[in-house]
Amino acid sequence: MNTTQSNTQEQIIWEGSQSQVLNIGTYIAMIIISIIVLTLSMMFFPIAAVLVIIPLVYMMVRWLLIRSNRYKVTTERVFFTTGIFSKKTEALELYRVRDIDMYEPFWQRMFKLGNVKLTTSDKTTPDFLLKAVPNPAELLNNIRKAVETRRDVKRVRGVEFLDDNNLNDDNIENT
Numbered sequence: 001m002n003t004t005q006s007n008t009q010e011q012i013i014w015e016g017s018q019s020q021v022l023n024i025g026t027y028i029a030m031i032i033i034s035i036i037v038l039t040l041s042m043m044f045f046p047i048a049a050v051l052v053i054i055p056l057v058y059m060m061v062r063w064l065l066i067r068s069n070r071y072k073v074t075t076e077r078v079f080f081t082t083g084i085f086s087k088k089t090e091a092l093e094l095y096r097v098r099d100i101d102m103y104e105p106f107w108q109r110m111f112k113l114g115n116v117k118l119t120t121s122d123k124t125t126p127d128f129l130l131k132a133v134p135n136p137a138e139l140l141n142n143i144r145k146a147v148e149t150r151r152d153v154k155r156v157r158g159v160e161f162l163d164d165n166n167l168n169d170d171n172i173e174n175t
Contacts, residue, residue: 019132030055094150
């Protein structure tokens, strides 16, 4: 194999899914509801204990929804796949990324998780959020490096234009 071909092949930088930490509130609420249903059914109507299935099924559905959201960041694109039975995959070209931000909500930081937001020039996906990912600072840095490399390869540079809202009185000439 030619060495120039091996350098230009798309390589995976990071692959994973959203953390189940996003569901922690739902899990706690459904466990409490299950305990309440079981307690009330034992006190008043034992056959009603069957209703405990509803919060358990809801927890399973929420787990599946988070589990089915998959991210793959390569040296050229970011892929986001969703769906339990039918799958949908969105692809975002890295050279279109204009800005990268990281948000670490307190409850996610407790689990060493965070969100990485990509602001892009893509018409269908102007903002792309990788939710509850591990080591968000490292992922942000790896994406930033890949964006710069991809822009160099494609010979693309971002251009920013000021609109009327960004102008202040000092920048306006009087005629």
